[in-house]
Amino acid sequence: MALIVAKFGGTSVADTGRIERASQKIVQEVNTGHKVVVVVSAMSGVTNQLVDYCSKISPIHDVREYDAVVSSGEQVTAGLMAMALQKHGVIARSWLGWQIPIKTDLVHGKARIDSIETKELIKRLNGGEVAVVPGFQGVTDLNRVSTLGRGGSDTTAVALAAALNADRCDIYTDVDGVYTADPRIVPNARKINIIAYEEMLELASLGSKVLQTRSVEMGAKNGVPIQVLSSFGDEVGSALKGTLVTTEDKIVEQEVVTGIAHSVDEAKVTVVGVKDVPGVAARLFQPLAAAMVNVDMIVQNISSKGYTDMTFTVPHNELDLAVKTIKDNVDLSYKDLLVDENVAKVSVVGIGMRSHAGVANTMFKTLSEKNINIQVISTSEIKISVLIGDDYTELAVRSLHFAYGLEEG
């Protein structure tokens, strides 16, 4: 009999019918003898509505009041979920962030969890009670409601699982798992049954947006197995039919390549002809960091005649800010500033590539055979990313998926 934290996202609790359906899964788990903590998001659309109210009242507003407003969405779902469970004869109650309490730091709007008091929860779980916890919210030392930032409900779920030493954290969502590639591009992509935290991190940050990066990191740090699964199917979490994210050593049959990720939300910036002297990178990227620009890939090649080019990518909606920052705040002489919005990043991810040679070569050869020009290459221990023209995104992903033998069956 396991202790499970089960989290339902916004689409899984979008209306009372879906809350009812989600509650039935928990009832099944409880009837099998499992102890369950349920974490719920706001009903889909609610948080956006509340954020919109705040913006309408005042474009620049007190984040503490913003937190009081937007945290209410999850509060509603938590009460409704507790009622739904009770209807099926399960003993359940809602626990708001301040009631547990889930203590966070004072950084309202994107607070981090400092501690979770579990004594009372554990007592009640042992007594057969289900705890329903609104995700995304906590309370500060000043006794005010805080929120964890977008996607914070996943963080709440994994943090609770860690604090309670749970056997598993099930993330019920609108997809039935993590795939070897985006099924909209690769129809015969295969659902991954088990994947390592590190791989999931690379896939998540590269565009497979099923799990928040922060919650995967927290799962890895605390050794909490996280399962991504669909709330719309008939299966419950304990049937283990989703994708389980866990430690590398639990994965018996390790593939060389686990999946192909891609992102078209990339813009490429090249600072041409900067002097190749120590401190150049710092002088370029420090002002960008200060301006809150999320720089992703960074590539610097060897210099020619004392000058070099610095290339990096940023999300599309931060391109203007990045360019403005370089022009206004970067104390660096350069010959030209080139910008290309029509690029895509395609990445091959797999822990297996640590111990297998030739993975990169297969990638370059495959792209070459399709006449796809590689603009930038960047590698890590378990990932190879390339930047290509975004027209070629689908072709590249499909070709690589086939080349690494990832298809179903």
Next chain:
Amino acid sequence: MALIVAKFGGTSVADTGRIERASQKIVQEVNTGHKVVVVVSAMSGVTNQLVDYCSKISPIHDVREYDAVVSSGEQVTAGLMAMALQKHGVIARSWLGWQIPIKTDLVHGKARIDSIETKELIKRLNGGEVAVVPGFQGVTDLNRVSTLGRGGSDTTAVALAAALNADRCDIYTDVDGVYTADPRIVPNARKINIIAYEEMLELASLGSKVLQTRSVEMGAKNGVPIQVLSSFGDEVGSALKGTLVTTEDKIVEQEVVTGIAHSVDEAKVTVVGVKDVPGVAARLFQPLAAAMVNVDMIVQNISSKGYTDMTFTVPHNELDLAVKTIKDNVDLSYKDLLVDENVAKVSVVGIGMRSHAGVANTMFKTLSEKNINIQVISTSEIKISVLIGDDYTELAVRSLHFAYGLEEG
């Protein structure tokens, strides 16, 4: 410089535009030097939506979870109101029920306030800060959110005014005051500038639904002057252009009759031919009370040959329950059970009638002149109520309004 509690009802905070407008009134009060606590309802429609969710999840649900769900509406408005005030340069923050705390008993869904901690609030009010408090909610000794029942935001406002020893409690709503009769029936009805608590109680419970009975009682008990005024006009509360509800001794020019109230939500039940022996009334009304039937007027006339008739009124939607209760649970033999749904109650209210003779006579004479048959009469110290055929409601109210000289000018 006064300490004012200002409460805005649902229509006064129906959207962000109206919240902005309401906030401007508070800004004016603050700039004049007043200390202000703002109490807000949920944006109109929100509470009904939340109640509807609860009913859909489970027709019979845990009231503690219901409270967690429905209290969220006021929480949202409180955060937004604090933001709106801050935008205008006023120092403001929201205070949720559990943060103050407003302690209530354990009767979830219709809790009563036990105590309000005011030390921190007073310190901050003295420092020029505005406190924004969501109405309708409190917290129990078990640390769970409770709600005060429908109209509870008025109760929150008056209770806060009492606890803070405020100079006045302004109830901003969608009407500009209390009238001598319903202006939809009597176009030349006059706005009452000042009225005694007792009169307001009779008018409120008789159908002028601008102020919750409970909050008027609380105002009377604690000597808090309550002003009813419109949030849509340009005036702020301190201009005293609404209707002030206060103690009798503050009213200099006391009219004999203050207003004419009416209610068409009445059904008449007559139990015919019960034995006129001690204990009959108890045997009839005790089971009705146990069945939660709200019995209003009760009339028993003298007996004839040892038998008597008992007549009482109930709200329309409780008539079936009342009849069923009498048939099933009342241990009383009677000859017949008569029911009439087509009745209206018309009442003449005024503290002045204590010291003036002939008030009742004017009523009876007026109705008689219009050929309106009086079915039942019931009187109190400051009110005379009659039951008539509901077809005659408007005629009766207009005639009485004229007879007592209540019209404008």
